[in-house]
Amino acid sequence: MxxxxxxxxxxxxxxxxxxxxxxxxxxxxxxxxxxxxxxxxxxxxxxxxxxxxxxxxxxxxxxxxxxxxxxxxxxxxxxxxxxxxxxxxxxxxxxxxxxxxxxxxxxxxxxxxxxxxFGYDSFRVVSKSMLNTLIPGDLIVSNTWKYKVRKPERGALIVFRYPKNPETKYVMRAIGLPNEVIKIANGKVFINNEELDEAYLDPNCNQSLSLQNPGEYYIPDHSYFVMGDNRDKSNDSRFWGFVPEENILGSVEYIWFSIDPTTGFINERTGKIVN
Incomplete structure (x- = not known):
């Protein structure tokens, strides 16, 4: 035909x-x-x-x-x-x-x-726990193969499954590494009795750290202690414990774009590398 x-x-x-x-x-x-x-x-x-x-x-x-x-x-x-x-x-x-x-x-x-x-993923930030490094509306690109061949370093931004509800994914900063002792006292963080320099923190978001579950935490093997940069309002390892190594999904590479829920597209955050 x-x-x-x-x-x-x-x-x-x-x-x-x-x-x-x-x-x-x-x-x-x-x-x-x-x-x-x-x-x-x-x-x-x-x-x-x-x-x-x-x-x-x-x-x-x-x-x-x-x-x-x-x-x-x-x-x-x-x-x-x-x-x-x-x-x-x-x-x-x-x-x-x-x-x-x-x-x-x-x-x-x-x-x-x-x-x-393909070894990548993208996630949208919805909470204020990482202010002002990450803000609600940021869409981040993650390298999901990075921690298959290496371990997260201290201070790295990581994407992980929330231990108490693995269906939920969080983005926070790796503060304590396996087999270390974390101490929170007087608004400061100590690793094995040495004060941690955290230049990435915004003082405006960290005015009451000393009130947020001070104490010592021994990190088990193959586990990490994570914290949000907005220490005043971050639901992190201080409250629910450690992140098992197998829960880590990837690194945070950069912000693809950002849309504020009220004002719309934020041009200056597009393509921004975060660390």
Missing amino acids: LKKRNTLVAGLFNLICPGLGYLYIGKLNFALGLPLLILFSIGVFTWSKFIFYPWGYSFILIVIIAIQITSTVVVCVMAYRSGETKLKSYNKWYIYVGYVMLSTILGNELISNRDKI
Whole structure:
């Protein structure tokens, strides 16, 4: 059966689902190759750790959008020039539906497991426990492979599963390392009896540290003592204990962008490296 492929339909199909437009015009190799090209591009930029540079995340999105737009233009040109062509055995509506469903399922799996497959993740800050290093509305990019090959250093910002509810993810600072003794007294933190220099703290958020569960804490092996930078209002290891090593999900690399719940987009925080 000879039939001309509709140019607009081909373009629309490709916008709805990358590769579907090519399946519609009978180009199976392109239909299978386009999703693989997008996947390969993501892999190259993430496995090379380019994504962990400021603006890296945004650049990857721009590249993917550019591939999608270019492929849509190309499929429209190919459909326009094809004339009447013989329909392939897979030019059936139910094949198109199956292609979209399979692409959606695989895409969702990749997104859901990006921390394991690509080594990165993103999280939105919702609490005030890390003021003013991180504020509510910050969207941070995390390296989820970093602590698979090394241990967190003191002062590192880490993403971890809350020990009392592993479904909840927290971002705090690693203060005490395994087998150390933490002491909180007179508004100061001591590690093995040596005062800890915490230049990253904002004095305005730390006016009553001496009132927040002073005492000594011995950190077990393979565990960490974490604290928020907003010591006055941080629900951290002082109240619920230590973070097991296996609960640590990754590091905090930078702020992708920030949106204040009341005032909107905060330009000066976009691409900001935090430490």
